[in-house]
Amino acid sequence: MNSRELDAAQAEANPQKLRTGLSRIWHAAGYSLAGLRAGWGEPAFRQEALASVVLLPLAFWVGRSWVEVALLAGSVLLVMIVELLNTGIETAIDRIGPEWNQLSKRAKDMGSAAVLLSLLLCAGIWAGAIAARL
Incomplete structure (x- = not known):
């Protein structure tokens, strides 16, 4: 073709x-x-979005330079992006069928792990920025 x-x-x-x-x-x-x-409509995304309402403006106060502000704000947005991708994976898997499948579980677990890693990265960036400010 x-x-x-x-x-x-x-x-x-x-x-x-x-x-x-x-x-x-x-x-x-x-x-x-x-x-x-x-x-x-997803509780996890809603929680992260509400946290971003606080964290994004706070990034401008905590960050000492535009690079720090970008890292702080970017890490918050990254969590939300990864959460949306994880939800997309879960939705696609659920569309295939409700029955248990090892590959479906693996895909969902890896999406969840990606969210966890993005949250740890975000927490690490924020902890480092706050510690440097003290």
Whole structure:
């Protein structure tokens, strides 16, 4: 299958692929907002989002330079990003079927581990910045 045939097949399966320019950007923004709304339905994401309401402004007070502010704020946003990806993995696995499967468990466990690592990174960055400020 050549490139043109592949593009036609993808467009037939998903007409959104035919959009270009500002229309594509506009629709992509809508899909992103829908993803954030779906994420808000998850308790873990909601907790992290509420914590970010406090931590993001606090990053400007704790950070002594723009690099420190970027690291503090970025680590908070990274936790939320990883949580959304983990939720996406869990949702896709759940769509496959409700029955227990070792590979499904493994995928969900790895997504959860990614969230844990992002939380540890965030906590370490914040602890280091706060300790340097004392």
